[in-house]
Amino acid sequence: MNPDSSAPTLAHAAEIRRRNIFADVGCAFWKEEPSLRDALFLFDPESIREVYVVPNFISEGYFTQTVVPRELELNGRTTKRPNGQIWKYCEPVGNHPAMTELLLKRAHEIAPGVDPAETTLLIVAHGTDLNENSAVAAKREAEKIRELGKFAEVLNVYMEEPPLVSEWRTLTKTRNVVVVPFFISDGLHSYEDIPELIGIANEKSTTPSHAARGEIFRANPYRINGRSLFYAPSIGTDPGFADIIVEQAQNSC
Numbered sequence: 421m422n423p424d425s426s427a428p429t430l431a432h433a434a435e436i437r438r439r440n441i442f443a444d445v446g447c448a449f450w451k452e453e454p455s456l457r458d459a460l461f462l463f464d465p466e467s468i469r470e471v472y473v474v475p476n477f478i479s480e481g482y483f484t485q486t487v488v489p490r491e492l493e494l495n496g497r498t499t500k501r502p503n504g505q506i507w508k509y510c511e512p513v514g515n516h517p518a519m520t521e522l523l524l525k526r527a528h529e530i531a532p533g534v535d536p537a538e539t540t541l542l543i544v545a546h547g548t549d550l551n552e553n554s555a556v557a558a559k560r561e562a563e564k565i566r567e568l569g570k571f572a573e574v575l576n577v578y579m580e581e582p583p584l585v586s587e588w589r590t591l592t593k594t595r596n597v598v599v600v601p602f603f604i605s606d607g608l609h610s611y612e613d614i615p616e617l618i619g620i621a622n623e624k625s626t627t628p629s630h631a632a633r634g635e636i637f638r639a640n641p642y643r644i645n646g647r648s649l650f651y652a653p654s655i656g657t658d659p660g661f662a663d664i665i666v667e668q669a670q671n672s673c
Contacts (some may be wrong), residue, residue: 422607424633426452428657429476430602431483435662440671443468450483451531456491465503468569472669473507478514478545478602490614497672510668513604520564522658527571530640530652537545539596541565544585544614546579546603555581558602571598576639579613586617589645597649605655611636619644620651632655 429447432517437445463471473492475484487507493499499507527541531638540659543565545558556577560615562576577585579669588597601610615621623646641648 424611425605425607427605428654429663430658432473432476432662432665435659436666439666441666442472444484444579449488450491456488459492459627459671460633461512463504463505465501469505471505471507472510474665474668475512476511476604476656476661476665477512478588478604479555480512481517483505484512497512508669508672510672513656513668514602515666516668518660518664518667519557519561519655520658522655522660523561523600523602524565524568524570525660526600526652526655526658530637531598531650534596534598534648534650536571538594539571539598540575540592540594541571542585542592542597542599543574543576544599544601544603545578545611546575547581579609579617585614588649595647597647598652599649600652601654603654606654610654617653618649618651620649 423478426449427448427465433436433445433447436442443462446459446462448456448462449456454462461462473488473494475488477484488494492507494507495508499509501507523543531539543558543562545555547555555576558576562574565571566574571597573592575583575591577583577588579585585599588599599614601614603610608647612621615636620636637651637653640650642651
């Protein structure tokens, strides 16, 4: 539905490949090529003896616990193939402790100079009834940042379950509100769904171009009812994710 969905993953893989840490670096996707099933045949077992699978997902959930293991025929954290290749299933990137620092960095980048004492940080996740763990990561990060006392308020909000991001006007009281989508990539949710839910969507364009979609992040701050709202790109577009992917692989050694 959106070609930008795979862009951060491809970019992070290219950066890791440039560093020459591993013999090879590949990507596989659920709804794009190469597919997760294709990944079973990406690496020559004669030259590649170990494969580290790092789920580029924000949280544990349906995809990391069910879809990826099923499609890659994984039977636990370590799987030995009939050809002798060892596949190690790593923690998803969203479980890495550096997520907290990246969220703070993104919030400060998008709203430089605002008084933290007059600012609320909203960490926006999807929320779903497919797996209760899908909302856990955003809640965990909100609690960790709240404990640091960096903002007047820090809230985890969701698109499809309470507390709803669409109710940000009543959930927050500060003059400044910073909204950071806790997603891997900028796609339909960050370009269109969340802007519509928080009231900053461009109603004149129903099918905005790539450049127009990017403008949504460059029009900050949005003045709404006398308050300033700052809207950030998805956290997964941060270049720091390349470091996290490498560390998740190394942590499973």
